[in-house]
Amino acid sequence: MSEFCPGQRVLCIDGKFHPSVWEYVNEVPIEGQVYRVRFVRSGPEKITGKMGPALALEEISGRLPGCADEVCWIVRRFVPVDIQDTATATREKRTRAKKKVKATPQRTPHPALG
Numbered sequence: 001m002s003e004f005c006p007g008q009r010v011l012c013i014d015g016k017f018h019p020s021v022w023e024y025v026n027e028v029p030i031e032g033q034v035y036r037v038r039f040v041r042s043g044p045e046k047i048t049g050k051m052g053p054a055l056a057l058e059e060i061s062g063r064l065p066g067c068a069d070e071v072c073w074i075v076r077r078f079v080p081v082d083i084q085d086t087a088t089a090t091r092e093k094r095t096r097a098k099k100k101v102k103a104t105p106q107r108t109p110h111p112a113l114g
Contacts, residue, residue, distance in 0.1 A: 003075075004037055004042070004053070004080065005037065005040065005076060006039050007036065008037045008080060009034055009035070009037075009081045009082075010034065010035055010036075010037060010055065010078040010079065010081055011032070011078060012030060012031050012032065012033050012035065012078055013031065013077060014076065015028065015029055015030050015031030015032070015033075015077075018032070024071070025062060028061060029073055029078075030062070034081055035055075035057040035059050035060070036058040036059065037055050037057065037058070038057060039055075039056045040053055040056075040083055041055075041056065041072050042054075052075055054077070055073050055075055055078060056070045056073075057073065058073045060073075074084050
């Protein structure tokens, strides 16, 4: 069972995406940004086909081209965040990944549109 649930706030800890992702979406989660879970989907993540639960995010919505499915992101890209203690979650992420979190105040625009 997933540790995530609708309405929960999560921190993106992996904002590195293959360039082909831009064929399907106009924006992606940004490493260091906090998002709210809209729903959790089990099964393969629709863009990359990776197995396991995936999250739909309130701040990044959309449907895949030619498909009724919403864009979801594999859960390994996120950690749960206590709204009161975002700094602690960021420090924990740094410890686990042994690299700095890049905090970006803006969403990443599509390369062709930005």
